[in-house]
Amino acid sequence: MAAAVRRRRRGRRGTGVAPPTDVAAALRHAGDTRCLRIGEGVLPAVVEVLSTCFGEESAVVVADTNTFAAAGREVDDHLRAAGRSVGPAIVLPGTPAPYADLGTVVALEERLRAHGGVPVVVGSGTLNDLTKLAAHRLGRPYMCVATAASMDGYTAFGAAITVDGFKQTMACPAPRAVVADLAVLAHAPAAMHATGYGDLLGKITAGADWILADALEIEPIDPRAWPLVQDGLRGWVAHPERLRTGDPEAVASLFEGLIMAGVAMQISASSRPASGSEHRFSHLWEMQALAHGHGAVPHGFKVGVGTIAAAALYERLLARDLTRLDVEAVCASWPSRQEVERSVRLRHGPSLATQAVEESLAKYLDAGQLRQRLLLVRERWPAIRERLETQLMTAERLRDRLRSAGCPTDPTEIGIDAPRFVASYALAGTIRRRYTVLDLAHETGLLADCVDELFAPGGFWNRVAIA
Numbered sequence: 508m509a510a511a512v513r514r515r516r517r518g519r520r521g522t523g524v525a526p527p528t529d530v531a532a533a534l535r536h537a538g539d540t541r542c543l544r545i546g547e548g549v550l551p552a553v554v555e556v557l558s559t560c561f562g563e564e565s566a567v568v569v570a571d572t573n574t575f576a577a578a579g580r581e582v583d584d585h586l587r588a589a590g591r592s593v594g595p596a597i598v599l600p601g602t603p604a605p606y607a608d609l610g611t612v613v614a615l616e617e618r619l620r621a622h623g624g625v626p627v628v629v630g631s632g633t634l635n636d637l638t639k640l641a642a643h644r645l646g647r648p649y650m651c652v653a654t655a656a657s658m659d660g661y662t663a664f665g666a667a668i669t670v671d672g673f674k675q676t677m678a679c680p681a682p683r684a685v686v687a688d689l690a691v692l693a694h695a696p697a698a699m700h701a702t703g704y705g706d707l708l709g710k711i712t713a714g715a716d717w718i719l720a721d722a723l724e725i726e727p728i729d730p731r732a733w734p735l736v737q738d739g740l741r742g743w744v745a746h747p748e749r750l751r752t753g754d755p756e757a758v759a760s761l762f763e764g765l766i767m768a769g770v771a772m773q774i775s776a777s778s779r780p781a782s783g784s785e786h787r788f789s790h791l792w793e794m795q796a797l798a799h800g801h802g803a804v805p806h807g808f809k810v811g812v813g814t815i816a817a818a819a820l821y822e823r824l825l826a827r828d829l830t831r832l833d834v835e836a837v838c839a840s841w842p843s844r845q846e847v848e849r850s851v852r853l854r855h856g857p858s859l860a861t862q863a864v865e866e867s868l869a870k871y872l873d874a875g876q877l878r879q880r881l882l883l884v885r886e887r888w889p890a891i892r893e894r895l896e897t898q899l900m901t902a903e904r905l906r907d908r909l910r911s912a913g914c915p916t917d918p919t920e921i922g923i924d925a926p927r928f929v930a931s932y933a934l935a936g937t938i939r940r941r942y943t944v945l946d947l948a949h950e951t952g953l954l955a956d957c958v959d960e961l962f963a964p965g966g967f968w969n970r971v972a973i974a
């Protein structure tokens with residue numbers, strides 16, 4: 508299977524054109540989403556889509572004041588004009604933006620319970636996540652009307668919700684139907700296209716992490732999900748500069764990529780196809796911001812900086828010959844379970860420590876298991892390196908792409924100062940059990956040296972000269 512993946516990628520080399528992707532074909536393998544309507548001016552189709560997917564059930568529009576103005580009122584009007592039974596719209600305050608935490612989910616759930624009917628959420632990331640989980644808790648399928656190409660969660664399994672200060676993916680089905688009017692998406696603020704671009708570009712490092720996990724027999728690549736994201740990825744991320752002006756074709760292409768990433772997650776019932784080390788950085792910063800009460804930075808902006816950070820770490824590892832790794836020396840200084848628990852607890856604040864310890868211990872290897880893992884790394888490194896080099900882009904190129912899209916590229920631009928950023932390299936891998944490049948660097952005993960090199964004179968982050 509991995510060979511098939513490699514062949515597919517090689518076949519594309521040199522053409523410069525991504526193969527056509529077929530969202531409809533991809534959807535046939537998805538369990539939750541039955542109907543996806545994307546196109547210019549398709550907003551009135553909400554009536555038909557509602558009938559096709561939900562019969563004659565009543566509906567209730569969920570929005571915030573911004574998305575209600577952008578498309579929610581129109582959706583509500585179309586449904587009423589068609590004679591559908593529609594409850595009073597639930598419109599949350601748009602400023603400050605709603606937060607995706609469990610308290611807000613429960614409050615929305617209560618309001619939906621009072622209304623009955625199919626929730627029709629009009630909005631993007633947070634509104635979709637809130638409604639997805641609230642609808643699931645009520646045992647109701649729901650429908651989503653997209654308002655921005657700002658993240659990949661529209662068609663994704665699970666909702667990213669913060670519970671007791673810890674961001675987690677709560678298991679719940681994707682929407683039964685999604686309607687996306689490209690004219691509405693193109694009119695979203697340019698910063699929302701940029702955040703979607705950051706989330707999509709992160710699939711470069713997410714794919715590299717999956718290659719690693721596959722090659723080391725930790726988590727095999729899912730042959731149904733991988734091509735949905737990776738085959739078209741280079742085409743979708745090719746022209747970030749066009750997003751700044753809201754070029755409709757560029758926004759449509761970005762949205763297609765985000766939808767395909769969501770479908771891949773839905774098919775795998777896992778975020779693995781779309782989330783790796785870059786998302787570990789992003790989630791760490793989100794959780795730290797919660798603990799410190801910092802302002803919200805859009806998800807894709809953090810993922811973008813995380814993508815550069817992960818790619819820069821990959822470069823340091825790829826500069827080494829791991830076939831010469833001194834396995835016995837690494838095993839001899841490997842910490843015990845108790846030492847890992849103590850150090851993870853110490854390095855995280857009290858609000859994150861408990862879950863970080865649980866996640867870190869879930870993937871803890873004893874010295875014997877570590878030896879087996881490292882022998883595999885040593886044996887397979889030439890093949891792994893080749894696959895990674897085909898998959899990855901340089902940190903510098905990723906930074907240029909993000910900058911062209913209008914994304915922040917320097918940690919300080921998203922409120923992460925230099926000491927916190929340096930520390931993030933050691934902390935990001937501890938918050939989830941999923942295997943990524945952060946684990947490879949840690950388990951080979953090379954993380955600290957690689958990070959030193961990144962911040963030393965001439966190193967990638969030193970050249971960037973973060974404050």
Ligand SMILES: [Zn+2]
Pocket residue numbers: 658659706786806810
């Ligand atoms: Zn994401």
